[in-house]
Amino acid sequence: MARNRVKLAYIANDAARKASYNKRKKGLLKKVNELSTLCGVDACAVIYSSTCNSQPEAWPSTAAAYRMLSDFKTLPAAEQSNRAMTQESLIKQQIAKAEEGLKKVHEENRRMELTQIMFQILDGRGLNTVKKEDLIDLSMLIEQNLKGIDIRLQMLNESYVL
């Protein structure tokens, strides 16, 4: 979709196909999230590949995707309860690990936010001289943080149900 128009057919070249897969997977995920957020709907995507990657991938999470689908397909509930406890501790552990990294980012963000705001206010220029676009950037940053945290919370909740 750039430089050259690409024919809608299987990409024979391994490297090109894999590169395209990664880019498009990322783009697809973004689109799913956008649709979900903008229109207030539950949405998920699943990719199952035996060539490009060895594992199936699902968004926004396996549990969410699965639950969504079973909502209107009404799946036998019994078969999913067996491994629940073991799964829960495993998943908690892994989420905690990932969360640790995310926290560092959040803390760094918060520090930067505070630093910048305080600097602009107290540098002697005052609020009235603060550039609008900077304020907008700041609010966007905060919003993103909140959204990111919300998503994590959702995943966490879903993990317990799993």
Add this chain to the structure above:
Amino acid sequence: MARNRVKLAYIANDAARKASYNKRKKGLLKKVNELSTLCGVDACAVIYSSTCNSQPEAWPSTAAAYRMLSDFKTLPAAEQSNRAMTQESLIKQQIAKAEEGLKKVHEENRRMELTQIMFQILDGRGLNTVKKEDLIDLSMLIEQNLKGIDIRLQMLNESYVL
């Protein structure tokens, strides 16, 4: 994504949201099909809305999506979590991107400036050039956002111990 840049948030206007939903749903379907064809993978998307439309929608078909998801569900828990964690990297990526923009503007000597500013605050100097009403408005807004972050982080922490 056209004419105007759209904020990534729920579209309040009914007509606009529905229009956007239909357009984006179509676009998403196309993307799913393209990824599937170009990269030789099975892919599906499911949208479940209680507002925009009454029926859940799935591609390439409900049955296919269900089958795929069922397969996915049988994976060991650890692998599922790893896949789901892709969401995590996206969040980090977005945060990093926003961070980068801020850094470019005010990168120099943040720590030193922060120290200096804190000193100014504590010393009673520096605030007198700021319009009171503006300062109050902004600080309230920021505090609210940060408080929201704190509460969510606390909930996250408590969840781990849970």
Add this chain to the structure above:
DNA sequence: CCCGCTATGTATAATGG
């Protein structure tokens, strides 16, 4: 509400490191 249009924002194929 559904088209179709079009200006703009986005996604991404190629490319080079």
Add this chain to the structure above:
DNA sequence: TCCATTATACATAGCGG
């Protein structure tokens, strides 16, 4: 192979019919 950059193709918000 992965990352960053760039040039282009594509997706879509806002509008008018």
